[in-house]
Amino acid sequence: MPGEVSIDHEFISPQNNKFVLHDSKGFEPGEKDNLKIVRDFINYRRAKPDLKDQLHAVWLCFEIPRANGRLLETGVEQFLTSKREGELGDIPIVAVFTKYDTLLDRVERTLDKSSIKGLSQAAIQDIIKKNAEDKLQEVCVAPLEKFAKSAVPHVTVSTNGNHEGTLARLIQTTEELVRNHVGTDASVMTSVAQRVDPRLKIRASIEVGKRKYWKALASSVPFKNRSMWDCLHVLHTDIVNVWNFQDPHGYLCSPEFRTLMTNMVNELDVGPPTDPNKTLSFGLTIVGTIATIVSALSGPAAPIVVPIAASVVIASWVYELYEQTRPALQRFMKYIIDLTLVLQTLVLVAGNQELSRKAIKLAAKSYHESPMNGEVHNRIQEYDRQLTLRQRANRDSLDQIIELLQPYNTSAEEMSDLRGKLPVVDLSSDEPWDS
Incomplete structure (x- = not known):
């Protein structure tokens, strides 16, 4: 629940003890201390001598905003500034745009029915996905890139419906960044921990x-x-x-x-x-x-x-x-x-x-x-x-x-x-x- 989480707490699933998650409180408006807590945690873990105690990647999660919603709060902008200015070292950061399924639902509801009359269901789904990608570029990717001033890897995900491929792209992007910035040992453990992509298992x-x-x-x-x-x-x-x-x-x-x-x-x-x-x-x-x-x-x-x-x-x-x-x-x-x-x-x-x-x-x-x-x-x-x-x-x-x-x-x-x-x-x- 909001306000109850500590970034030092290790979340470990009973079904998969290879994956360890640390959850911050995020950067909600008015929470001035959270940015410092996250910065200190990243730098503390970065200095750990053993790979198992280090932080291997950060997933910076955003719910895809609705109409007129704002993607970047002030705390997020400050966090990205710290990353851009080198204060967080080479720790890989992936921007994760969540609830992709709700975006698809919204796009489908606002479709001009006359424009899809007579089209097959597959063709309609292609149009929905294309319109969703355009909206995602407008409300998520463009604001992120404008502020970050450099390419920040981003992935759109959903855990609802038939969207398993989105989770695979998140894992693949994370593994590649970990391999390039942290090292092969860490990327092997990333591949071992995940249970989404068989190709990464074979690579490991x-x-x-x-x-x-x-x-x-x-x-x-x-x-x-x-x-x-x-x-x-x-x-x-x-x-x-x-x-x-x-x-x-x-x-x-x-x-x-x-x-x-x-x-x-x-x-x-x-x-x-x-x-x-x-x-x-x-x-x-x-x-x-x-x-x-x-x-x-x-x-x-x-x-x-x-x-x-x-x-x-x-x-x-x-x-x-x-x-x-x-x-x-x-x-x-x-x-x-x-x-x-x-x-x-x-x-x-x-x-x-x-x-x-x-x-x-x-x-x-x-x-x-x-x-x-x-x-x-x-x-x-x-x-x-x-x-x-x-x-x-x-x-x-x-x-x-x-x-x-x-x-x-x-x-x-x-x-x-x-x-x-x-x-x-x-x-x-x-x-x-x-x-």
Whole structure:
């Protein structure tokens, strides 16, 4: 409530402890002390030695004003002046124009009905959005830029209705600013904390992987005296942590899910050899999983069956020490890519819901049976077939993982569109792994 908040209080959602919010009282007229409080807080946090205690970005929020409303109060102008004059350092600031849905509603109510007579609903929506953008430029962007004297990044958002894409743009803008002004470590944590944009998750997975594993995989030294299973165990845990699902039961790090992923990877060893003359399709995206998800949900409400029985190869991986060999490199590459794409599919299936085993099994089954899985197998085998032993020993050779992942990145906007094509299904009713 107004007047009750302290900027020092940390708001942390019970469902996502990676994101920490500090809420100021704003700059309401007559609140002369608030500007000093905010300035002091920013500078105090800026001087903290540990990244976890620093402030990474500021969202300066404005409700889109109604007719004749004023965007910038005096306190906001003074705050922007402090930023412009360098008193707040390089802390990224994003102007956030809120309640975009109400702006669209107002524009729609004031439309000249005769001007849209005979138009399709899609054409009418385009006109509404165009008029809303013009109004936004007039009442928000222009006053902000006029006063700030420099480009201030701005994003228009709404949490009501079908406006998930606006939240994705806010996260994307924030992550980019944090990466450019605070550093890669902070931008990785921004990507980990958010649960809107899968592309940022994949970017964070890549950044963590490059630092910890990928370039080291071509040399067995960092994994000396470690079994394949131990190496995959650590790798699996780190990738799952990056995706930051609401998983209070720890299903994604359970022995059953690890076994499921290992069985999927093992198919690379026993599958048919790659046809060197085959032209690979580099444009396949997660759209290919839609058919398999719909197929899995179209029949009676039967349990989802996935291969989680421990196979002979898992038993051997438990005792097999990691060495620089073609099969070992292939396994690691396939595990990294398969796990990443299964988790991306899980975003499509479960969204921000608390995870159930049923949802995880559906995501794994859908990816496993989609054309994407077979193409990933083929591309890894083709890549490995073309390398000489000397190239495999090159520490940079495994950057190919990035190239293998790129065609399958799915944006938040695409994810929202894809989710709209899925039938409604209750994933909260759980089921055993082995059903």
